[in-house]
Amino acid sequence: MFLQRMGNRGIRLGTLFERAASRHPANVLLLDRELDIAPDRGRTMTVTEVADLVDDFGSRLWRAGARPGDHVVVHKRNAFDITLLAIAAARIGAVPVLLSPHLDGGTVTALLRRVERPFLITDAEKLTGELPPEVHALSRRVLLASGTAEHATPLAELAGAPRIPAMAMPPEHPTLVTHTSGTTGLPKLAVHTSFGLEARYRPQSLATAFLRRREPVAIHVSFVHSRLFTALAIALLRGFPVLLLADAEPRRTAALFATLRPAVLEAHPNTYLSWEELADDPLQPLANVKLFSSTFDALHPRTVRTLIGASRRRSARFGQIYGQSEIGPSVARSYGRHRSPDADGRCVGMPFPGMTRVRVVSRDGRRPTAASPGHIEISSDGRIRTYLGEQQRFDGQAAEEWWRMGDLGYRTRWGCLHLTDREVDEIPGFGSTLTVEDRLLTRLPELSEVVIVPVDGGPPRPVVCTADDRPLDGAAWRAAVVDLPRMTAPVHWRRADLPKTGTTKVRRLELARLLADRGPGQDPR
Template sequence: MLLQRIGNRGIRLGTLFERAASRHSTNVLILDHDLDIAPELGRRATIAEIADLVDDFAARLWAAGIRPGGRVVVYKSDGFDITLLACAAARVGAVPVLLSPTLDGATVAELVRRTDRPYLVTDRAKLDGLPGVIFEQAERVLLTTGTHPDAGTLDASTGAARVPPVTRPAEQPTLITHTSGTTGVPKLAVHTGRSLQARYRPQAAIVAPILRHRETIALHVSFVHSRLITALAIALLRGFPIAVLADSDPKRAADLFARLRPGVLEAHPNTFMEWEELADDPREPLADVKLFSSTFDAIHPRTVHRLLAASRRRTPLFGQLYGQSEVGPAVVRAFTRGRAPDADGRCVGRPFPGMTDARVVGRNGRPPSAEHPGHIEVKSDGRILTYLGEQDRYDAQVSADGWWRMGDVGYRTKWGCIHLLDREVDLIEGFGSTLAAEDTLFDRLDELAEVVIVPGADGGAVPVVCTKDDRPLDPVAWRAAAAELPEMAEPVQRRIRDLPQTATTKIKRLELARRLEAEDRGA
C-alpha cells in the first residue's frame, strides 16, 4: 500500500520530511558532521526536528523574495544542509539547482549563467572562490554563513513567518542537478516530480521484500545527486533510522558503523573500495549489513567479495544499480556470497520488469558482441525533461521512440544480461575492455587502491595506479598480474587524492589522460 500511495503522488521534495514526521515523528537522523545552517541541532535529531528546520528555512527563503517557479542555486560547503536547503526551496515552489562544492569557480559561474538569473545560496568560503561576475548573473546572493557587502544572509530572516507548502504539478521541473562532467563542463539535468517518482518505484520495489524489519540505513552519497532524494524517501517514509555521512574516511566510518550497526549501506563504488579495510576491523562494523547498495558505476568484484564476507547476516546481498543522472537506475543485479561476480564482473544485470528496458545497438555495421561492443541504450519514465539551456545536446541522445543513449558500450547475452565494457569516449582501439582489465588487476593485486587505464599520447594503454597508504608498487607483482592482459605501458603511480574526480568520486579519465600528456610534454 505504501509503495502504491507514493507511486501515485510522487516524492514531493518540499514536504518529504514533514510527511515522514507525521508517520514516524520520533525516527532519527544521525550525522557525522554539524549542519552549517543549524550547528545547534547537533549530530542526532528527530525527523520532526528536521522537518521543522526545513519549514524554518523555507520561510526565510520566502522572506528573501523567492517565489514559486523561481530557481535557487545551492552551492555551499559540503554537508547535508545542501539537501535540506533544496527541500526548503521546493517547499515554497521554487526549483532547487544543486551544484557540487567540488566544482571550481569558473564552472559554477557558467552553470549559474545557464540558469538565467537565479537566487544563489552559498557561504562566504565558497563565494570567495567565485568570480565577481557572479553578482551580475544572480538575482540575489544569500549567505548561509558569513557576510559580504553585496550579499544578503539567511540569518537576516530568522523568525520569518511560516508559509504553507506549494506543490508543483508533477510534469513541471522540481529539481535540477548536474551531470558528472567527466567529459567537460557538466550539463544541468532537469527533473520533474514524475521522473523522480519513476526512479523511486523500482528502487522501493527491490527494497520492500528485502527489508521486512526496521533497519538503520547508512548513506554516503553526493548531496547534489538525485539518487540521495530517492534513497531518503525510501528510508524516511518507512520509518527507518538514517545515518548520513559527509566523510568517507574509513577510520571515521568504522567508528560510526561499529556504534550504529547499520543494516543497509549505500555508497559510491569508489567509497566501497575505500571501505574494504573495514572487513578487517576487529569490531566488525559491517557485521549487521544485510544490503550493500551501489549505483553510478559497475563495481570491482574484489570489493563485492570483501564486503559480503564481512557481514554476519545469513544471506547478505550486494545490489548494483546501473543507470545515469539523466535516466535514473535502469538495470539491476544482485550478488550473494554464493553468486560471486568473478566470471562476469562486467555484467550489470537486467532491466526492472515493467519499469525500464535496455538494448544494445551495433556499431560500425557489426552486431554487438564482446569483441565488438555496441551502444547501450535504455528506456525509462525516469528520464529527465531536458538539459537546461542545451536542448540540442539532449535531443542528440534520445531517439524519436524514446531510447536514451548512455554513452557506454557493451553487449547483451542470450539470457538478457547487459555487459558494460567501457565508456564510449574511453575506448582504446585494439585493447579490449579497460574496465575488465582493471577488474583483473584489482583481483590479483591486493595492494591496489585504484587503477585507471587511459589512452596515452601514442594511442596505447597507460595504467595509472594508486596503492594503499601510497606504498611503492611492487614491480614484480605488477608484471605477474598484468602478464595475460593486453599490452600496456609501464604503470604510472599517483596518490589517489591527486586524481581528478567528479562529485560522485568517479575518476575523470579524459582529464587524467590530458594531465599525463601535458606532463610528458613538459618532461
C-alpha cells in the first residue's frame, strides 16, 4: 500500500486538539451555535480551551464505564459537540459511532442493532420525542448531552471525573464509525482506522499549502462526516482560525463571513449552490476567499463561476475533489477565473500521484465512453476497514485493493475521469442526468436546483426549484430544453421540501417515490 511505505502512524483523533494547542495555543475556534455540552463556553474558544474540554468529557465517558474498544454512539441535535464527543471517545480508546441528527428514530434503532449494545449519547429532546423506548434495551447505557430524562444519565452529572490520559491505539485499530448518505436505503456503517484517516489527510492537506498567511477557514460539513475530521486536522495543526457552521442559511452566513472574511471555504456542493446568492450580497462576504473547496460530488459549472467571480482575490481557485465516505479523496482538479468548467463537462479530475489510482471497468466489453460509461473503481490507503455488521456487503464492493464507487463514468485519452451518473440513478436511453442538470442550471439562472428522476412507462421528469420559489417562466423553459433529451413537463417544488441526506445530497429515489405518490405534477407553464 502507498503510505505504509511512508511510515503512516495514523491521524490520532483523540489528541488532535492537544497537539494543535501545543503548536498554536492561542489559535481560535469560532461557532455559530453554542455547544450543548458546555453552553457557558460561548461561541469563541481557544484551541487550548477546546483541548481541555475534550480531555474533560473523555474522562466523563470513562467514569460512565466506556473503555478502549467500546462503541459510543452519538446521536443528538446538530451542534459541533457531536464532533467533540467523538474525539473525546477516541481519546480514551473507545470507538465513536456518529449518527446524523436528521435520521429518524426507526433508522437510528436499526443502526443501534448493528453496533450491539453501545453507549448512546443523545439529548433529552431526542430521547423522549423522537427515539423509540427500545433504544434503552439496545444500549449498554444512555447518556445525555443536555436535559434530563428517566433511565438516562446526564453528562453534566459526571463532571469532576478524574482526568484519564490519552490512550495510544494501533494505527489499524478502528477509530471512527460514520454512516453513508443513505440515498439508496438504510445507511451503512463505515469503519475508519487511524491509518486510513491519515492517508486521506495527506492529499487534502494540499488545500492550504499555498496560503502564505494563517487566514481564517470556514467549514460547513456535516458534523458526523469523516471529512470534517481531516479538514479540522489540516487547519488546526497549521494554526488557521476556524469557523464551524451548523447552519448554512445564506443570510446568516453572509453576516458571519462579512465579519470573519474567510480565505478558505469547505462545504458540500449543495451548500455552495445555495450560497450563490452571496455573490450579489452588498456585504461582499466572499471577497476574501482564495480557495473554495469541496470533497464530495461534482459541482455545477454555474456555481463554480458565480462563486469565483465573487472573490476579489487575484488568484482565487475552486478545488474539487471527487471521493466517497468509504474511500476518501480520490481524484481532484481546480478551476480559476479563466478556466471554465463548462469546457470539460463532468470531468472530476486526476488521481493523486503516489496516493490514489483510478480505473473504469467496462460493462459491455468495450472501452468505456460517454455513450457507454463503465464502473468507476478507486485504489487508496484511505479505504475503510469494513461495514460494521455487514462484512459480506463490504466484500461485494471490494476487489483486492480496488473499491467500486457505485458511479458510472469514463476516462479521456488524457486520463481525466468523467462522472456521468450514480448507477442506481441511471435512466436507460437518456444519457447523463448530471450533464443535463448542469445545462439547465446554466441556461436558467432563476433555477436554484433541478433533479431529473425516472417515471415508470414514460420519459423522466425534472423537479425544479427556483430562487424565492418564484414561478418558472414556461417560455424560457421550452427554449432551454429544445436540444436536450426528451423529458416531461417540470414539477415545481420548494427547495426546503426536497428529501436530503445529512450532507445535503438530494435523495433521488425517495424523491421519485414522493413524486409517484403525489401523482402527475402541474406544468408550471
